[in-house]
Amino acid sequence: MFELAFAAYLIDKLFGELPCKHPVMFMGDFISAFEKRFYQNSILRGAILVFSLISISWLVSFSIIQLSLFLPENLQFFVLAIFASSGLAMNMLFSSVQDVAKSDFPQISVSHLVSRDTENMTKNDAYKAALETWAENLSDGVIAPLLYLTLFGLSGIAIYKAINTLDSMISYRTARYEKFGKFAARLDDVANYIPARLTAVLIVLLMPNKKHSWRMLWRDGHKLESLNAGYPIASLAGSLRIALGGAAYYHGKLKLKPNLGDDLQPISHAKINDALTLRWRLDLTILLFLWAMFIFLI
Numbered sequence: 206m207f208e209l210a211f212a213a214y215l216i217d218k219l220f221g222e223l224p225c226k227h228p229v230m231f232m233g234d235f236i237s238a239f240e241k242r243f244y245q246n247s248i249l250r251g252a253i254l255v256f257s258l259i260s261i262s263w264l265v266s267f268s269i270i271q272l273s274l275f276l277p278e279n280l281q282f283f284v285l286a287i288f289a290s291s292g293l294a295m296n297m298l299f300s301s302v303q304d305v306a307k308s309d310f311p312q313i314s315v316s317h318l319v320s321r322d323t324e325n326m327t328k329n330d331a332y333k334a335a336l337e338t339w340a341e342n343l344s345d346g347v348i349a350p351l352l353y354l355t356l357f358g359l360s361g362i363a364i365y366k367a368i369n370t371l372d373s374m375i376s377y378r379t380a381r382y383e384k385f386g387k388f389a390a391r392l393d394d395v396a397n398y399i400p401a402r403l404t405a406v407l408i409v410l411l412m413p414n415k416k417h418s419w420r421m422l423w424r425d426g427h428k429l430e431s432l433n434a435g436y437p438i439a440s441l442a443g444s445l446r447i448a449l450g451g452a453a454y455y456h457g458k459l460k461l462k463p464n465l466g467d468d469l470q471p472i473s474h475a476k477i478n479d480a481l482t483l484r485w486r487l488d489l490t491i492l493l494f495l496w497a498m499f500i501f502l503i
Contacts, residue, residue, distance in 0.1 A: 207502065210355040211495040212282070213289035218488060221296035228291050228363075232258060232370045246381060252388040254375075258367045266363035289354055292362040294346030298339065299484050305335040306477035320377075322454040330453075332472050337449050339480055340408070340441040341434045343487070345369055348407070349400035351491065368396050394432040401433035405440040411486040418443035421466045425450075428463040435465060442466025445476050 239254050269288055273281040301318055308314040311331035316323040318338045323331070349369070353361035372393035375386035405426060409418045421443030422436060429435035429450065442449040448468040452461050470476075 206355050206358050207495050207499040209282070209286055209289060209358065210351055211492060211499060212286035213293060213354060214295075214351060214488075214491060214495065216286055216290035217293040217296050220290075221300070223287070223291055229366055229370050232262070232367055233374060235261065236371060236374050240375070240385075244385065246384045248384050248387050251375065251385040254385075255368075255371055255389050255392060258371060259364055262363040262367040263360050266360040270359055285359055289359050289362055292350045292354065292366050294342065294350075295484065295488070298342050298346050299481060302335050302339045302477060303481060305331060306474040306481070311335070311474070320455065322457065325454070329472050332474060332477055333449055333451075334453075335477055336441060336445070336447075336472070336480055337438050339477070340404075340437040340449075343408075343483075344397060344401045344404035344433070344437050347487070348404045349397055352400055352403070353396075355495070365396060368393050397433045401436045405436035407487065407490070408437060408440040408444060408483065411490060412441070412444035412483055414444050414446060417446060417467075425463070425465040428465060430462070439465040441480060445479060446470045447472050447476060 235258055236254065239257065243250060243253070266288075270285065273284050276284060301314075305311045305314040305318070311328055312323050312326040315326070315331045315334045315338075319334045321334065323334075326334070350362045350365050353365040357364075368389070371386075371389040375382050376390035376393060377386060405422050409415055409422060412418060418440050422440040425439040425442070426436040429438070435450075438449050442465045446467070446469040448464045448466045450462045450465040452459055454460070
């Protein structure tokens with residue numbers, strides 16, 4: 206699967222999102238339709254939604270693979286690589302976070318990236334939210350789907366994206382989703398357990414201030430309520446010598462979260478630009494690794 210992962214990553218890097226409705230949007234439509242018709246705030250009903258979407262995602266991906274067998278071999282590989290690239294989000298993530306750094310009103314730009322309330326954010330708050338999004342979504346949007354693509358092919362990345370989409374839509378600790386989204390949340394924790402820690406280690410290895418970054422990862426990575434999100438965020442905070450996390454408003458309510466990292470330097474748009482230099486380092490590392498593994502296994 207290494208050659209397919211290499212091609213998919215390269216397509217995402219060069220072209221970004223395909224000019225059509227994204228598969229994740231279809232997943233979101235299914236989740237919304239299921240919730241509208243069958244919602245009950247119970248763990249069982251949420252689990253039925255999870256298994257339904259995973260089954261549909263596997264069936265669609267399996268059908269694509271089987272239909273591609275009727276194509277010439279080279280075209281078959283290219284088609285599968287295009288579909289697989291739609292599960293990777295490096296290009297879109299990079300552009301979205303970069304827009305926050307460039308914007309005169311970063312609070313507006315970051316509102317498209319985060320679930321927290323942005324109306325009363327300061328610029329510093331917006332930059333902090335963008336940095337946390339960059340770190341966390343490097344795992345959710347790049348490393349995790351690439352890992353499952355490499356291990357299990359197109360069906361692997363399709364099922365992972367289904368799990369991740371469910372988590373982003375229904376795994377909130379609110380009165381409506383406390384039980385309905387619990388199964389999805391736990392499954393997402395399991396799916397991202399290894400990718401989150403792998404992402405954190407890659408940040409340590411590829412960014413400056415490695416010793417401090419590793420210390421912050423070891424000290425603070427486990428502090429967030431989320432089982433996984435704190436690890437890449439703490440690692441990035443250490444490499445930039447800043448503090449991330451802290452209090453934020455969600456759905457009108459203040460949520461107190463621990464700080465990750467030490468407040469050694471101020472957060473500004475320049476820190477976002479520093480963080481975004483990780484992209485070319487990751488691109489080079491991932492592409493060289495996938496190519497080397499493909500050659501080695503031939």
